Amino acid sequence: MSKRSEESSIKAHRKYSPVSSLKNRWQEWADQHIITQKLNPFSEEFDHELAMSTRLHKGDEGYGRPKEGTKTAERAKRAEAHIHREIRDLCFIIETMAKPRRDGKIQVTFGELFERYVRISDKVVGILMRARKHGLVDFEGEMLWQGRDDNVIITLLK
Incomplete structure (x- = not known):
């Protein structure tokens, strides 16, 4: 083996050695941790100027949403899917409770719906609002209250 090929072999070994790779990954983690601590308001290394310059503002992509790939983002996706299932269930219940009118609209009173749906879920009003x-x-008013709004008509639109 020539001296030149031996030197290149040693350089290649250093460049791709498991220890070097581990060291590089550790250094990347350490550098990222320093930045994270500068952005963490509960850290002693918190940098207010950096935090304000890098934060998202209303209208920015990702504003008001958890970072992708985090457990929080996964929980949010599961919760959103659960809410959509409850909305579909509520619409199905409304559809099965009343006969369509001549114009094709299906309507039910809040009192009737509450009595039927409260056995399925205690979040009737929240699901209706969603x-x-x-x-x-569609229904009149911002919020529906059991008893007071029992005669409010809820119209299924789709």
Whole structure:
């Protein structure tokens, strides 16, 4: 083996050795940790200027959402899927409770729906509000209260 090929072999071994790779990964983690601590308001190394310059603002991509790939993001996706299932269930219950009117709309009173749906879920009002936000139902008023709003008509839109 020539001296030149031996030197290149040693350099290649150093460059791709497991110890060097581990050292590099550790250094990357340490560098990232320093930045994370500068952004953490509970850390002694907190840097207010850096935190304010890197934070997201309303309208920015990702604002008000957990970072992708985190456990919080995973929980948020599961919760959103659960809410959508409850909305579909609520719409199905409304559809099965009443016959369509001549114009094709399906309507039910809040009192009737509350009595039927409260056995399924205690979040009737919250699910109704989310369903209205998604354009699936409509009703008068901001909030519905059991007893007081029993005669409010809920219309299934889709």
